[in-house]
Amino acid sequence: MASLTKKENSPYWFCCFTAPDGTRTKRSTKQTDKDKALLVCREYEKAASDAKKLVLTENQAKKVISDIKEKVLPRVEVVQKNIVERPPYTSPLLNSKIPTGPIEEKWNKHKFDLKLVNPANKRKYEVIVVGSGLAGASAAASLAELGYNVNCFCYQDSPRRAHSIAAQGGINAAKNYQNDGDSVYRLFYDTVKGGDYRSREANVYRLAQVSVNIIDQCAAQGVPFAREYGGLLANRSFGGAQVSRTFYARGQTGQQLLLGAYSALSRQIGLGKVKMHTRTELLDVVLVDGQAKGIVVRNMVTGEISRHSAHAVVLATGGYGNVFYLSTNAMGCNVTATHRAYKRGAAFANPCYTQIHPTCIPVSGDHQSKLTLMSESLRNDGRVWVPKSPSISEKIRNGELQPSNVPEAERDYYLERKYPSFGNLVPRDVASRNSKEVCDEGRGVVSSGLGVYLDFSDSINRMGEAAVRERYGNLFDMYEKITGSNAYQNPMTIYPAVHYTMGGLWVDYNLMSNVPGLFAIGEANFSDHGANRLGASALMQGLADGYFVLPYTIGEYLAESGWGDCPDIESSEFLDAEKAVRNRINKLLSIKGKRTPTSFHRELGKIMWENCGMSRNESGLKSAISKLSELREEFWGNLNVPGEKESLNQSLELAGRVSDFLEFGQLMCRDALQREESCGGHFREEHSTPEGEAKRDDENFAFVGAWEHKGDGNEPVLHKEALEYEEVKMTQRSYK
Amino acid sequence: MAITGVGLFGFIIAHLLGNLLVFAGPAALNEYAKKLHDLGPLLWVARLGLLGMVGLHIWSAIKLTAANKQAREVPYKSDVLPVDGHRRDDIAVKFAARTMIFSGLIIVAFAFYHLAHYTWKVPQINGIHDDFETYYVQADMVTSANFTEGEQGKNPVDVYRMVVTGFKVPWVTGFYVISVALLCIHLSHGLSAMLQTLGIKNKNTEKWVDKGAVIFATLLFLGYISIPLSIIFEFVKLK
Amino acid sequence: MGKLLNLKLRVWRQDNAEDSGRFEEYDAKGVDTDMSFLEMLDVVNEDLLEDGKEPIAFDSDCREGICGTCSMVINGTPHGGQKGTTACQLHMRQFSDGMTITIEPWRASAFPVQRDLVVNRSAFDRIQQSGGFISVRSGSVPDANATPVAKEDADLAMDAAQCIGCGACVAACKNASAMLFVAAKLSHLSLVPQGQPERERRALAMVQKMDEEGFGSCTVTGSCEAVCPKEISLDFIARMNREYGMALIRKGTV
Incomplete structure (x- = not known):
């Protein structure tokens, strides 16, 4: 009733x-x-x-x-x-x-309600974990500690190299060690608001709750967090947060947390509870009776294809930012695992939500292979500007004028002008969009025209070069290494770049996808960040999922499904999956066309960046969808992959990944087209205020959009999960 | 290596201090020599200990070198000079560090010769027609009551005369100087490496330790070569 | 856009672990000085592909100098010789027009070549698995502030913990010694109070494993420190020696 x-x-x-x-x-x-x-x-x-x-x-x-x-x-x-x-x-x-x-x-x-697996029975279960980043390594280690037998897979040559390692800034936790009024509720509130009201309240609240345990866990593992002289943990405020809740280890927090998780994983490998498969790439997920029961992988050194069965499969395979070709992701990051799962029936949620980070080093030429992020903290002391008139910008681009010779009156500090109260510290998406806008007006400053200044001369005049060096010395050094330019003398140039993807496999509160037995954790799922992720929250989510959520919730599924024998890898489901994988590889090798995998990837990236990047519109998205169909057709007709399949063949690896990106890119565009509003990282030009700010539509779009694959050649189907905000009142973000 | 190195280093200092008595005149040196000989069994303990240490030092050096070769079965193939003008092995490696095994081997050869020359007194090993077995302390050199004149075939030996005669030969002195030079180069790295291994050398003390090791090795070098050079240039001669 | 360089590359090519391998020469024309070294190789590889040849296999992933994947000896020096820089962060403006650049894989018995410039560094993982951890289970830990850590210790531990496990120390060492890598890990864990209970066990296990894996020993030449992209100090090796020595004595093995 x-x-x-x-x-x-x-x-x-x-x-x-x-x-x-x-x-x-x-x-x-x-x-x-x-x-x-x-x-x-x-x-x-x-x-x-x-x-x-x-x-x-x-x-x-x-x-x-x-x-x-x-x-x-x-x-x-x-x-x-x-x-x-x-x-x-x-x-x-x-x-x-x-x-x-x-x-x-x-x-x-919920923890109480979850079914438990008897300790003596845990060793009868096999679990596959794909990926060894923060989420994967912490999950594999924690599951093994509980007694499950774990097989862990990664494409890198060591689990320690997963791309979580590159996170710089820090990790949030509602410890309130600074006595500045932080609480679980406040972290929850900030995350929901930061996610532009497109995340699940209950998940976010849980994330904020377990954030506290993460710091304890990592400190106990020996992670050398920054300390105060009294020996207690130091914090800083990050990404515009009003409280200091970010824990950090110099500029290498991701590295230290990952090495902590890696050490826990190593311990379990040493104990024989985890079997690690390095340089091994997932190529398909195997379903038996509609449940995920195994995977097919390729050994990247020998080319050997093998089948692995388990009682449950956990995907911790990260995000899909490399669909843009240029991103801050590692070269190897790919969408294959989650895309294959999607093609096997798992719903893919919110693929259009991508985060563009405003402070990256601009592209220097066609040779560019990836982009490098400069810490967001630079915006605390740097001022963003471009010349007021495009003609001055052009002179700068041609090398006829030095930025220091541009008179103050000719400079447009556009963030300070448009957002007087937040100034240069507006959120990532706002800062990024504005950079694009001024560059589109022809006021960009690097040779490609895609760059704006981040100027420290005022800070250097105010506090002296030594003080600036103390705060940002390592970043300035890195900048000089890459660009060859000294940022103490000339302003830095920056431009936005793809950084993180909030979308991912749809999962329930137990982190299980709609395919029973298939779990997704970390960046690979969609759950906690909504349409926009707050700084220092990615590390938190990866570790929360791996250490403290999945180890509980997977028990429910395992207890229900029982520990009977793992499906036989000689069963028809496994053999069929392997056959499909082999066919695909043979096909890639047999095309013998003219174009390299990289050239397709680059073209794909260009289409995606132009039409499904920082700002999107209907006609662009539609044209991207049809362009991608054409490109895919060309790919399968004109690809050139030399070499053999039974050897270390990096072109083949890349070709496989690009083929999945080509399909996945279309899904992203579809999702962006479907979402007729602007929220967080998703900005639709049609849905903006007269001043060009994002306009959310809570009446019609407060839902998770999850796509179901309906077979190649058929349109995927959109499913919606309504988002209910019982705790936090939806408001429009304003940074004016 | 470090532990045996410490022991050998101790010997080298003691040996030098003893030998510098040559400047104090024949009596002092011979007295010192006799005292050493009078230790009897203790001297043999010291000798065996020293021998053991040399053995261990060499044995571990050989083992180490072999294991280290094993650690890179396929060597680097390129023979290009890196931009900074060093060979790849020597990115930071100084000459001394790179040549430890060679300097070590030459020093061993020299030590044998040196022992044959002065301890075993192999006749004519120095090329002069004079047998050290015949050098005994003469009456005019006796300075103290308990120091008696030597007899044929018995101690005390006239070490002073042996030393002076031996180093009168230019090539003996030459070989000696070269060997001592190598020894000190060996030590300049050995000392700093030893302190590094033991953790006494670190980023704070590095400058001092490295400088100290070089200064110390140079002092040892000067100390050791002062003896034969003084003899060759006749600052020290037979009375 | 930067200047353009024309370079000659001598690159080690080896089809698989069994192959004896050889140098092959390639021309790299019109190399932009703004490129990173690996981007220069990317361009060479694209050209090879277009000629229907197999590209040069080399390892790289994050390309921001933190994952430790890239591994090549450039003109005789691991990572190419720019101080504190990995190969992926080395840029072509460090080179001059007309140069011949020789590229070889890491060479150590414990790091067998798998193909071209790709080597197998799993020996490092096995050392880590033998004891490079603090044994805590997820969840069974005290509050993070319950154990204060002196700032100096935390900072020094962080200096050691920065190691990216790339293996350049092994590649540069004339003895292919892994001492700097092991010392960094041991020092990190023994400098924090959480690492004390297992301190001796860890030192014994990791050093023993290191020897088993066939790395050479330290003769204090300092080349590891010179090429380390994270500039990890040789001092940690001394710390490791002390750590190991104390462990031998305390555990009564000696």
Whole structure:
């Protein structure tokens, strides 16, 4: 029976009803009037029970959803508008399994409710972990500590080299060691707000809760965090946060945390509980009876293809930023694992959410292979500007004028001008978009025209070169190494670059995808950052998933599915998957065309960056989708991969990755096209305020968009998971 | 290496201090020599200890070198000079460090000769027709009561005369000077490496330790060569 | 855009671990001085591909000098000789027009060549697995501030912990010794209070494993420190020697 409740900090009535999967669910009615709320609530329940009775196909689910709209429409005039514009009900494919109860209690309650695996039985289970970054290494180690047998795979030559290692800034945790008013709730609130209200409240709250344990864990592993003279941990404020909650180890926090997780993993490898497979790349996920039960991999040294079975498969394979060719990701980062999982039936959520970092070193030429990030902290003391007139910029680009000779009156400190209260410290997405804007106006300053100044001369005049050197010396050195220019004398040049991808495999509260037995953790899933990630939160999420969430939640699935024999790797499912993998490799090698994998990757990146990068519009996205089809066709007709499959063949590896990126890029564009609003890292030109700021549409787009693959050649299907904000009130971000 | 190195280093200092008595005249040197000989069994303990240490030092050096060769079975193939003008092995390696095994081997050869010359008194090894076995302390050199005149075939030997006669031969002195030079080069790295191995040398003390090792090795060198050179140039001669 | 250079490359080519290998010469024309060294190789590889030849296999991943994947001896010096710089961060403005550049893989018995410039450094992983950790289970730990760490110790531990495990120390050492790598890890863990309980066990296990893996020994030549892209100090080797010596005595092995 449906009932209404009210919460202290929300103006809306909440409806409690039984969801299609039988769980008691609470959902906001978005109504302040109790009677209207009751009407809406009854419809919720009816829809749920209808949905439950039907064995839902996706079309039927759609019908249920549209039925609700139709039924509600004629009956309640006043409610009508709200109902029509409410996001459609969550697809039955996407049961988020968010526990009931107050947000503070959800995780604890859930941990208690989760089924446990008897300690003596844990050793009967096999788990595959793909990836050895923060999430993968910490999960593999923690699972092995619990007693599970783990097989861990990575494409690098050592698990210590995963790209988590390159994170510089730090890791957030709600420790409140600085006594400045931080709390779990505040970190939760900041993360939801920072994610532009496109993340799941319950997940984010859990993330904030376990953040505290992460720091304890890492300190116990011997991670040399920065300390104060008293011996206690030091903190800094990061990414515009109002409190100092970021823990750090010089500019190498990611490295130190990863080495901590790697040491825990190494210990388990030494003990024989984890078997590590390095230089081994996942090429397919194997499903048996609709459940993920194994993978097919290629040994990158010998070219050997092998099948591995397990009771569950965990993907910790990172993000897909390299779809843009140029990004701050490592050369090897790829989408293959999650894309293959998607093609096997796992829903891919929010692929259009990508984070563009504003302070990277600009591209220097066509040879550029990757981009290098400069810490965001530089914006604390550097001032961003470009010349006011394009003609001056042109002179600078041609080398006829030095930036120091541009008079003050001719400089446009555009961030300070447009956002007087935040100035140069506006969030990443805002800073990035503005850089693009001024460069599009022809005011960019490096030879490519894609760069703006980050000028320290005022800071040097104010506090002296020595003070600047003390704060940023290593960054200035790195800048000089790469560009050959001395940033103490000339202003730095920076330009935005792809940095992180918030989208990923759709997962429920247990971090399991819609394919039973297939888990995704870290950057590979979509769950915690919404449409935009806060600085110093990526490390937090990776480790939270690996150390403190997955080891509990995987037990539920394993306990339910039992420890019976792992599926036989000689079974038809495995043999078919291997055959498909072999065919694909043979095909790549047999095309013998003219173009190199890199040239396709570069072209793909250009299409994506221009149409699905910092700002997107309908026509651009549509043209990108058709261009990508053409490019894919050319790829499969004109690719040139020399060498053999039974050897170390880096061209072959790259070709395989690029082929997946080509397919995946289209999915990103589709998702960006579907999301007719601007939120976080996703900016649609059609949906902006007259001043050009992002305009969110909470009425219609407060949902997770998860795509289901429907076979090659068919359009994928969008499923929606409605996002309910019970704790945090949605507001428009403003940095004016 | 370091531990045996410490022992050998101790011997080298003691040996020098003893030998510098040559400047104090024949009596002092011979008295010192006799005292050493009078130690009897203790002298043999010292000799065996020293021999053992030399043996261990060489044995570990050979073992180390072999193991180190094993650690790079396939050597670098390129023979280019890097930009900074060093061979690849010597990115920071000084001459001394690179040549430890060679300087060591030459020193061993010299030590044998030196022993044959003065301890075993092999006749005519120095090329002069004079047998050291016949050098005994003469009555006029006796200075103290318990120091008696030598007899044929018995101690005390006239070490002073032996030393002076021996180093009168230019090539003996030449070989000696070269060997001592090598020894001191060996030591200049050995000392600093030893202190590094033991952790006494670190970034704070590095400058001092390295300088100290070179100064010390140079002092040893000067001390040792002062004896034969003084003899050759007749600052020290037979009375 | 920077200046353009024309260079001659002599690159070690080896089809697999069994192959004896050889140098091959390539022309690198119109190399932009703004390129990184690896980007220069990328361009050469693209040209090779277009000629239907197999590109030069070399390791690289993050290309920002932190993952430790890139590994090549450039003109006789691991990582190319710019102080504190990995090969991926070395830029072509360090070279001059007309130069011949010789590129070889790391050479050490413990790092067998797998192909061209790619070597197998799993020996480092095995040393780490023998004891390079603090044994704590996820979750069973005290509050992070319950154990204060003197700032000086934390800073020194961080100096050691910066090691990226690239293996340049081994490549540069005339004895192919891994002492700097092992010393960095041991020093890091023995400098923090959390690492004390296992201190001796760790020192014995890691040093023993290092010897088993076939690395040479330290003769204090200092070339490891000179090429280390993270400029890790030789002093840590002394610390390791003390650590190992004390462990031998305390554990009664000597």
